[in-house]
Amino acid sequence: MNERPITVGLLGCGVVGSGVVQLLTEHAEAIATRVGAPVRLGPVAVRDPQRARDVDLEQLTDDPFAVIADPEVDVVVEVIGGIEPARTLVHRAIDSGRSVVTANKELIANHGPELKALAGEKGARLEYEAAVAGGIPIIKPLRESLAGDRIRRVLGILNGTTNFILTRMAEEQMSFQDALAEAQGLGYAEADPSADVDGHDAASKAAILASLAFDAEVLAEHVHREGIRAVTSTDIDHAARMGYAVKLLGIAEEVDGSINARVHPALVPRTHPLASVRESFNAVFTEGDASGELMFYGRGAGSLPTASAMLGDIVTAARALRAGERPNGQTVTTKPIRPFEEVDVQSYVLLDVADAPGVLAEVASTFGAHGVSIKSVWQEGRADHAQLLLITHRAREAALQATLTDLRGLGSVRDIASVMRVEGEEL
Numbered sequence: 195m196n197e198r199p200i201t202v203g204l205l206g207c208g209v210v211g212s213g214v215v216q217l218l219t220e221h222a223e224a225i226a227t228r229v230g231a232p233v234r235l236g237p238v239a240v241r242d243p244q245r246a247r248d249v250d251l252e253q254l255t256d257d258p259f260a261v262i263a264d265p266e267v268d269v270v271v272e273v274i275g276g277i278e279p280a281r282t283l284v285h286r287a288i289d290s291g292r293s294v295v296t297a298n299k300e301l302i303a304n305h306g307p308e309l310k311a312l313a314g315e316k317g318a319r320l321e322y323e324a325a326v327a328g329g330i331p332i333i334k335p336l337r338e339s340l341a342g343d344r345i346r347r348v349l350g351i352l353n354g355t356t357n358f359i360l361t362r363m364a365e366e367q368m369s370f371q372d373a374l375a376e377a378q379g380l381g382y383a384e385a386d387p388s389a390d391v392d393g394h395d396a397a398s399k400a401a402i403l404a405s406l407a408f409d410a411e412v413l414a415e416h417v418h419r420e421g422i423r424a425v426t427s428t429d430i431d432h433a434a435r436m437g438y439a440v441k442l443l444g445i446a447e448e449v450d451g452s453i454n455a456r457v458h459p460a461l462v463p464r465t466h467p468l469a470s471v472r473e474s475f476n477a478v479f480t481e482g483d484a485s486g487e488l489m490f491y492g493r494g495a496g497s498l499p500t501a502s503a504m505l506g507d508i509v510t511a512a513r514a515l516r517a518g519e520r521p522n523g524q525t526v527t528t529k530p531i532r533p534f535e536e537v538d539v540q541s542y543v544l545l546d547v548a549d550a551p552g553v554l555a556e557v558a559s560t561f562g563a564h565g566v567s568i569k570s571v572w573q574e575g576r577a578d579h580a581q582l583l584l585i586t587h588r589a590r591e592a593a594l595q596a597t598l599t600d601l602r603g604l605g606s607v608r609d610i611a612s613v614m615r616v617e618g619e620e621l
C-alpha cells in the first residue's frame with residue numbers, strides 16, 4: 195500500500211485515549227485495508243507527560259494546541275472531556291479544516307449545533323459515536339441506517355452507573371447509599387457521583403439522541419431531569435410485585451410536531467426488552483414507523499468498548515479524506531420543545547393514607563377532578579395506616595402535579611411517599 199498515511203492527533207490519553215492508542219496499534223493492518231491507506235498515531239497531548247502510562251507514546255506533549263497546529267495531523271481525536279479547553283480545541287481543529295472525532299457528550303449536548311455548523315462550512319467531519327452509550331453503535335444507525343424512517347420515540351438506559359445501582363437495589367435489596375458505595379468501590383461511580391445519580395450524564399445523551407432522531411437542535415438545558423436519589427427499595431419492591439422494573443430512562447419523543455426530552459426514573463414492564471438490561475450495561479430502544487422496535491444493547495463505557503466506537507469514527511473520517519469528500523453538514527429543522535408539564539405520561543403514585551372507610555374514594559375523586567384516570571390500585575393495610583399504590587393512564591404532567599397538590603391538602607393523606615413515571619406501556 196503506497197498511499198500517504200493518515201495521521202491522527204490525539205488530545206487526551208486517559209481511559210478512552212489509551213484504548214484508542216491500543217486499537218490503532220493492534221488493528222493497524224485491518225484499519226489500513228478498510229481505509230485504503232495506513233492510519234498512524236501522530237502527536238498526543240496530555241496534562242502531565244511525565245505520568246507513567248499503559249501505552250507507548252513517542253510524541254507526547256502538554257500543549258494540545260500544538261497537536262492541532264501540526265501540519266501532519268489529518269484527524270483530531272478529542273478525549274480530554276468537559277467543555278473547556280475541549281470546545282476551543284475542537285472549534286480550532288474544525289476551523290482549520292480537520293475532521294474531529296470526539297467522545298465528549300457534554301460538548302456535543304451543549305455546543306453541538308455551533309460545531310456542526312462550522313464543520314458543514316469547512317467541509318470537515320464531526321463524529322461522536324462514543325458520546326452516547328460508549329461502545330454501542332447508535333449515532334450512525336440514527337443518522338444513517340434509519341435516515342429513511344420516521345422515528346417516533348427513543349428510550350434509553352444511558353448511564354451504566356445508575357443502572358448498576360438500581361440492579362443492586364432490586365436484586366440484593368440494598369439501599370441506594372449502599373449500592374452507591376459499592377459502585378464507588380468498583381470504580382463505576384466517582385467520589386462526587388452527581389453527574390451520574392442526578393441524571394446530568396444521561397441528560398446530555400438524551401439531548402444528543404433527540405437532536406439526531408428528530409433533526410432538531412436539542413441541548414442539555416432542554417432536557418427535563420430527575421435523578422435516582424429519591425428511589426427507595428420500597429418503590430423497587432412495589433414495582434416488582436406489580437410486574438415492573440425501575441430504570442433511569444432517557445426519553446426523546448416527537449408528538450404533534452414538538453419534541454420532548456427527559457431523564458427520570460421510570461417503571462418499565464418486565465416484559466419490555468429494557469427491563470432485562472442489568473448491571474452497568476446500556477441499551478437504546480427506538481420506535482420507528484417503518485422499522486418498528488429496535489434495541490441496541492452493550493457496554494456503555496470502558497476503555498476498549500468506547501475506543502471501538504471511536505475507531506469506527508476514525509475510519510469514517512479517514513475514508514472521507516481519501517475519497518476527497520467534503521461533507522456539507524446537515525439541515526436542522528426548528529421544532530418546538532415541549533415543556534415537561536405539557537407532556538402526557540403514565541404515573542405511579544405511592545401514598546401513605548389513614549386506614550379508614552372512604553379514603554380510597556376520596557383519593558380517586560381527587561385524581562378524577564383533574565382528569566387523571568386511574569388504571570390500577572393496590573392497597574396494603576399497615577397497623578393504623580395503609581399504603582395506596584396507584585398507576586394512572588397517560589395524562590398531562592401538569593394535571594398530575596395539580597392532583598398531587600390537592601392530595602397533600604387531604605386530611606386522610608399522610609404522605610406522598612413516591613411519584614414515578616411508567617414507560618414502555620401505553621402510547
Ligand SMILES: NC(=O)c1ccc[n+]([C@@H]2O[C@H](COP(=O)([O-])OP(=O)(O)OC[C@H]3O[C@@H](n4cnc5c(N)ncnc54)[C@H](OP(=O)(O)O)[C@@H]3O)[C@@H](O)[C@H]2O)c1
Nearest residue numbers: 206207208209210240241242273274275297298495496500
Ligand atoms: N471513560 C469512559 O468509559 C467513557 C465512555 C464514553 C465517553 N467517555 C468520554 O471520553 C472523554 C474522556 O474520558 P476518559 O474517561 O478517558 O477521561 P480521563 O481518563 O480523565 O482522561 C482525560 C485525558 O485528558 C488529559 N487532559 C486533561 N486536561 C488536559 C489538557 N488541558 N490538555 C491536554 N490533556 C488534558 C489527561 O491527561 P493526564 O493523563 O496527564 O491526566 C488524560 O489523559 C470524556 O469526554 C468522557 O465523557 C468516557
